[in-house]
Amino acid sequence: MFSRTVRRRIKKILLWLEIALIVLLGAAVGIVAGAIYQLSKTLPPEQILASYRPPEGTTVWSSDGVLLAKLTTEYREPVKLEKIPQHLQDAVIAIEDARFYQHSGFDLKGLFRALVQNLRGGDLTGQGGSTITQQLARNIYLTQQKTLARKIKEILLAVQIERKWTKRQILETYLNQVYFGSGAYGVQAAARVYFGKDVGELTLAEAATLAGLPQRPSELSPYTALERDGNLDRTIHRRNVVLQRMVETGKITPAEAQRAMQEPLRLAHRSSPQLGGYLRAKHFADYVVSYLRGKYGEDRVFKGGLKVVTTLNYKMQRAAEAAAREAYRRYGRSYGFSEVALVAIDPHTGYIRAMVGSVHEPYRQHQFNCAVQAIRQPGSAFKFFVYATALEKGWHLGRTVSGYVRPIRDGDKWWSPGGVGNRGTYSLIGAFAASINGAAVNLAMQVGLDDVVEMAYRLGIKQRLLAVPSLALGSCGVTPLEMASAFGVVPANGRRAEPLAVLTVTDSDGTLLESNKPLVRDLKLSPRTIDGLIRLTRAVVTSGTGRRAGVVPNAHGKTGTTNDNTDVWFVGFTPELATAVWVGNRDNTPMRSASFGGTVAAPIWADFMREAIRLAPKRRLPELPRGLRVTEAQPRERTEGDARETLRVRVCVESQELARRACPAVETKEYLRGQQPTGYCTLHGRPPPRDEPPPDDP
Structure with missing residues (x-):
């Protein structure tokens, strides 16, 4: 010791x-x-915890209720907890956090239990050690890095969440937040991605399948299993583990589990579907998203849960896409074109009803929208503005104009328009229907090139225009959307509706952020101008270069072809719709010599319009006010002075020139002496004009 x-x-x-x-x-x-x-101190403030909402993507819809785009960084469709079936809630809790309702955010007992179960089963990843609250904290506010500091933060934040939220709030947020693989976030998105149904319709077996995914979503996804293994064995095994765990926690009986285990796993798709981005009418959807980004910003568009209702009619859109793609498939090679653009608007409201920006797929390789971004020469379709200017200045349809143009000095060169028919004299309606280039140039110079430019701007052209003689033949650049909008002024009786793509925008709470009404402006055009343009564009279809559009009831329009056949157009309207079609090659490669607006673009326009006008409310074209209407003269007592001032002549209804026997419709009109037509009808007294003589484009 x-x-x-x-x-x-x-x-x-x-x-x-x-x-x-x-x-x-x-x-x-x-x-x-x-x-x-x-x-x-690095944890988020309590007010942020209290106000958290899972990010939700923006949806873009057609006016007839078809989803066009889902814009999100995470595909998610949040639902209330009461909409989630109890067996799905039980399955998730059983496999992820059996003591969810007993702990306060961190469960040491559950951690040891999971570790023991995993060691016994020989699978260290079988059951998770983190509570549902910890997983929620990690998914919302923290990174996925496996460090001690992150784990401590996770526990602290989980305890903080438990103090502020109820268990129902925690579970609802978790079920809407957690990742289930294949791009699906939350139980509703997962139900749609894997089983093509609402979450409330899931069977017990389907619920157990979903509950088993969050632990290793990329690996356990059924689509991943099919792609990698060629079978669903891995997913089915995990489903059965969940069902067994539900038996152990007393949520289902062994018999219920056995029946669920025998249920085949029927997936909605063979592979992971496209969950977001532009789903339909992709160029139009991108046109809308560009507007939304500019107004609401990138973050709100992709995370703010906006609901956007557009003006597009999806049935019309399908008809437009079918017409454009069928034409490309059948005639693209023979005519030598590689692209088609089409845009249709309601002329009375400006609503964009259909838009084809390209005929090619996939979209990611052909994002350029030719309907609104392609600035192309309109060729003879621009004559619409020249003749509109003349009519507004008081010219009548029977007034004649020469097709011959004296050579015009252009710097050190001389220029004169090409095409056929430039040696004759024509009435306005005859020259317009036959697309006589010389007549259009002479008319533009007589009414004033500056006034033609002003008229084009007035009707809706926004590109810069030069007041030069070749402008009459479309030497400028325009977009199909501009042309459709401008022609739409006629059926709208002189009113121009600004093109409109978005009707309403609401946020995730249903609060209305934006509601757009048609922006319509009266251009104060003369009723005689509107009536004259109706007659001019109708003559093109019945007797002129656009006869292939005549299969559409009450069709009106104008063809256009540029020099070397690089661009061909048909722009026209019915009482219900105004539509522009452009065909060509984006690199300006010329098409075949037989490619004209009347032979290539007009048939596409007709194929689309025949279907589209069936889907639009029926309307009528404007008529001259009764006081301005010229009808067949009624017998009345005349004075000597009257006889010297007026005279009555029989004219062709279409050409407004002196009637021939071949004219199908004739009317008697009264004119001031000296203003009556002097030439005979050029539409019905000679062979019909070619579909479209190519104008000379300087």
């Missing part, structure tokens, strides 16, 4: 060791406490 002195020394040593140990432990606790305190 030790002596008393030795024992005293040992006691002193032990006392100092105890004191040192206490000091060290205190220091360690202090360090850990300080570290935890410092980490706690």
